[in-house]
Amino acid sequence: MKIIKSSTPKADGFYMPAEFSRHYGCVMIFPERADSWQYGAVKAREAFCSVASTIAKSERLIMLASFEQYENARRMLPDNIKVVEMSSDDAWARDVSPEFVIDGKGGMRGVNWKFNAWGGLHDGLYFPWDKDDKIACKVCDLLDCDVYDFRDFVLEGGSITCDGEGTVITTEACLLSRGRNPGLTRQEIEQRLCEGLGAKKVIWLPGGILGDETNEHVDNICVFAGSTRVLLSWCEDESNPQHEMCRRCLEVLESSTDALGRKIEVVKLAMPKPVYMTEYELAGLDYFDGEPTRSADEPLSASYVNLYIANGAVVMPAFGGENEEYDRKAKETVKQVFKDREVIQIYARDILIGGGNIHCITHQIPEFTRKD
Numbered sequence: 173m174k175i176i177k178s179s180t181p182k183a184d185g186f187y188m189p190a191e192f193s194r195h196y197g198c199v200m201i202f203p204e205r206a207d208s209w210q211y212g213a214v215k216a217r218e219a220f221c222s223v224a225s226t227i228a229k230s231e232r233l234i235m236l237a238s239f240e241q242y243e244n245a246r247r248m249l250p251d252n253i254k255v256v257e258m259s260s261d262d263a264w265a266r267d268v269s270p271e272f273v274i275d276g277k278g279g280m281r282g283v284n285w286k287f288n289a290w291g292g293l294h295d296g297l298y299f300p301w302d303k304d305d306k307i308a309c310k311v312c313d314l315l316d317c318d319v320y321d322f323r324d325f326v327l328e329g330g331s332i333t334c335d336g337e338g339t340v341i342t343t344e345a346c347l348l349s350r351g352r353n354p355g356l357t358r359q360e361i362e363q364r365l366c367e368g369l370g371a372k373k374v375i376w377l378p379g380g381i382l383g384d385e386t387n388e389h390v391d392n393i394c395v396f397a398g399s400t401r402v403l404l405s406w407c408e409d410e411s412n413p414q415h416e417m418c419r420r421c422l423e424v425l426e427s428s429t430d431a432l433g434r435k436i437e438v439v440k441l442a443m444p445k446p447v448y449m450t451e452y453e454l455a456g457l458d459y460f461d462g463e464p465t466r467s468a469d470e471p472l473s474a475s476y477v478n479l480y481i482a483n484g485a486v487v488m489p490a491f492g493g494e495n496e497e498y499d500r501k502a503k504e505t506v507k508q509v510f511k512d513r514e515v516i517q518i519y520a521r522d523i524l525i526g527g528g529n530i531h532c533i534t535h536q537i538p539e540f541t542r543k544d
Contacts, residue, residue: 174318175309176281180367181320186273186281187370190336190396192481192510194539196280197232199311200224201533202245202255203263204238207298207465208526210456215522220263221248222518223480223487223530228253230484232537234314236260236307256314261289261304264528266391267328269535270308270319273370278541282312282319283368285327290386291351292326297385297527298460315537325364326352330389330532332365335396338372338431340365345379345388352387373431377421381405382414384473391531392475393421397439397509400430405477406440414443441505444495446471453525466525476502478529480536486510489520489529 181187200220203209209216224233228250236258237245246255260268267290270282287305289296312319331346346352347361356364362374380388393405404421407414425438449468457465474495479488486506490499499517507515523529 173313173316175321176318177321179320181273181281181283181370182367184275185370186275186279187338188271188273188334188336189538190334190399191536192397193336195231195483196537196539197234198227198480198482198537199234199236199265199269199535201260201263201265201268202235202237202241203526204241205262206458207460208262208457210453210522210525216526217244217248219518219520219522220533223523223533224253225250226485226487226516226518227480227482227534230482236265258307258310259303260307261298261301263526264304264330264532265535266330266528266532267386268304268307269329270312271327271329271369272317272536272538273320274538274540280317280538280540282308282315282317283322284308284312284319285325285368286323287328288326288351290328291349294351295349295387296351316542317540320368322364322368325368327365327368328386328389329535330386330391330528332369333390333395333402334369334371335399335430337399338370339375340369340371340373341375341377341390341394341396341402343377343380343388343390343393346386346390349387371431375424375428377424379417379421381473381475382417383470385527392473392478392529393418394425395477395479395531397481398437400434401437401439401509403441403477403506403509404438405443405475407443439505439509441476441502442498444474444476444491444498444502447474447491447495447521447524448472449525472524473527474524475529476506478531479506480530480534481510481513485514485516487516487518487530489524490517491521491524492519
């Protein structure tokens with residue numbers, strides 16, 4: 173593996189493909205952090221394994237696990253899933269994995285951004301984060317692909333969605349936050365994104381799901397579901413402040429064109445009713461730095477847009493309980509968009525409790541030609 177410091181993906185003709193394009197496989201991380209995952213992460217591991225097993229039916233799945241959890245991961249996962257020992261600070265593969273770029277000729281390289289736990293010492297969610305910050309380079313080593321050194325720029329995979337044709341969508345609330353790249357202007361951040369992703373245009377949504385502790389990642393509010401089509405989380409309750417945010421995002425998307433000058437089709441995906449943690453669930457979480465990491469008074473960032481587009485399926489969350497009817501309607505909407513894939517819902521409350529969902533715990537590896 174070569175670390176590339178003297179060039180960029182855009183300069184070398186590499187670009188980030190869309191998530192709905194063909195995959196080589198997927199990376200996940202086995203959960204264990206006690207202040208993220210309740211009661212020893214038992215329920216979280218079951219949910220992670222359900223997601224992994226479903227994805228592995230149509231593409232390779234690599235599960236990263238710590239030394240302490242390697243045997244548990246190997247025991248709980250089917251034989252067709254590769255388990256690799258690798259240390260981490262938590263289990264958010266979307267945000268700590270490399271972003272992969274391709275050249276359209278079978279070549280693939282990684283991009284190693286800086287990870288600072290969603291805000292560093294300003295408003296980050298944990299410290300230290302040094303193990304997570306090393307994962308991108310380690311995964312590139314594992315896949316034997318060269319990697320671009322972008323460690324002077326803070327970025328997480330959940331903060332961007334791309335169409336594979338030069339367009340990137342992100343949120344102002346996240347990428348312009350003080351804990352990311354405060355020394356850069358909006359224009360400089362946009363330029364860095366385009367250089368690192370081989371993109372030509374950035375569309376800025378004002379925000380995402382209100383209260384999302386990642387400073388409102390785009391993967392909870394919007395995702396490319398086709399070359400000119402996006403799924404947009406939609407709050408139907410006009411008395412909820414989230415409705416206004418969704419409306420503002422809709423206005424931006426409907427008034428924008430992509431990098432090729434095409435209009436963007438927006439498919440509204442109705443959000444579930446607010447989901448709150450129970451006192452029992454809260455009691456199962458360790459404190460971090462003397463403080464609880466969750467509250468029963470604030471809704472979790474529940475969103476159906478936070479899904480994974482596998483080669484043969486779309487794996488999306490279900491929340492159950494009073495959201496069963498919302499779950500069913502969301503699945504029907506996604507089925508109309510992804511007619512070439514099976515839509516599979518997985519009960520995801522035990523993932524949501526950790527602070528994210530199915531998209532957050534997965535990261536696709538685009539199809540490429542292995543050197544060996």
